Amino acid sequence: MTTQSTILDGIVNFNKAGRVTSRAAVNQVLHAAGIRKLKAGHAGTLDPIATGVLVVCLGKATRLVPYIHEFPKEYIGTFQLGVQSPSDDIESPLHPLSDPHRPSCDEILAILPRFLGAIEQVPPIYSAVKVDGRRAYKLARAGEATELKPKTVEIHRIDIQSYVYPHLELKILCGTGTYIRSLGRDIASALNSAAVMTRLSRTAVGPFQLATAVAEGDLAAGLVGNVLPCQLGVSQLSQLTVDEIECNAMRNGQPFQPNEAQERVLANPKRTLELAAVGTDGRLIAIVKQRNGQIWPVKFLDAQA
CATH class of the missing domain: 3.30.2350.10 (Pseudouridine synthase)
Structure with missing residues (x-):
């Protein structure tokens, strides 16, 4: 019902x-x-x-x-160069540099490729990263010194949207876990300067x-x-269309034997481990995986279950 x-x-x-x-x-x-x-x-x-x-x-x-x-995430972030803060944004006291370098647009364009692909990034000390079971921002607010470990993040694209010193606006396409504040800070550091993030908008998630x-x-x-x-939440997965008999099998936690059409999808999946099983009406029934020649349900989502 x-x-x-x-x-x-x-x-x-x-x-x-x-x-x-x-x-x-x-x-x-x-x-x-x-x-x-x-x-x-x-x-x-x-x-x-x-x-x-x-x-x-x-x-x-x-x-x-x-x-x-x-899913990749797209952001538009605005940064003020020549200024730094403990939180890497304007949410904590700002500290202007005494004689900051004023990079040209060409200088910025020249260093951006360094930040593409898999890069190491240290999260801001004011972040939700856990340190010995406690959030880093809580430790920072309590005045406790913390040294956060770098983590690997993926940056797919960085484009300059506008630049009039000291304000730099970037469009960034990146993987999960990326701190845009940290990215702006590190880009500015590579330019012999500093930066705080003044504005951030997430414009897309997949x-x-x-x-x-x-x-x-x-x-x-x-x-x-x-x-x-x-x-829509699993549009990156290959889709298998299942009938009511196969749906009932998955509802009971049972596997089923793939038919010829399903075998063709399994031969060239977008991802090797999991696929999206959809009904003939297009609704998502389950997340499934292939094991020993059969299709097994991983997560069952059919509203009729």
Whole structure:
């Protein structure tokens, strides 16, 4: 039986406002849902200062958060050169350099390729990174010295949007876990300067675009009509179409033997381990994987389960 809560099993492409935490933004979506105990979560934190795309998963779609994390993310970040701060943005006291280098646009363009591909990046000390079980920002606020370890992140593209010293605006396409504050700081350091991030907007997470995101004011009449199908969250996976018999097998945790059409998909998957099983109507039924010549359910999401 279809209920109001199963109608809301899906994804909201939410446009988070500034000065709002990601958790508070999720609560705004839940308030619009008007359903008690509806499970919800987001697929990638935005700092309070940041605006833009926050992918909010509802109901059974919360099981797809790890897959949404895999999508590349696009940001537009604005930085002020010649200034530094403990948090690498304007949320902590600013300290201007005494005689900062004023790089030309050509100088900036010349060093950007150093920051493409897999790079090592030290997160800001004011971040949600855990140090011995405690958040780094809590340690920083308590005045406790912390030394964060570098982590490997993937930067796909960096473009200069505008530059009039000291203000530099960059468009960045990157993988999960990237701190844009840290990237701006490190680019400025390579230019013999410093930088703080003054503004940040996440303009895309995979197929979820800022141009089609809904803001809190758009949800005044409720969520129905603003909930996107679960399959958008796994659009990077190859799709297997399954019939009702195969769906029932997966509902009971059982595998099934692939047919000829499914075998062709399995021969050239987008990803080697997991695939998206969809019904004949296109709805996402399950995440599956192949094992010993059979198709096994990994996560079952069919609303009728």
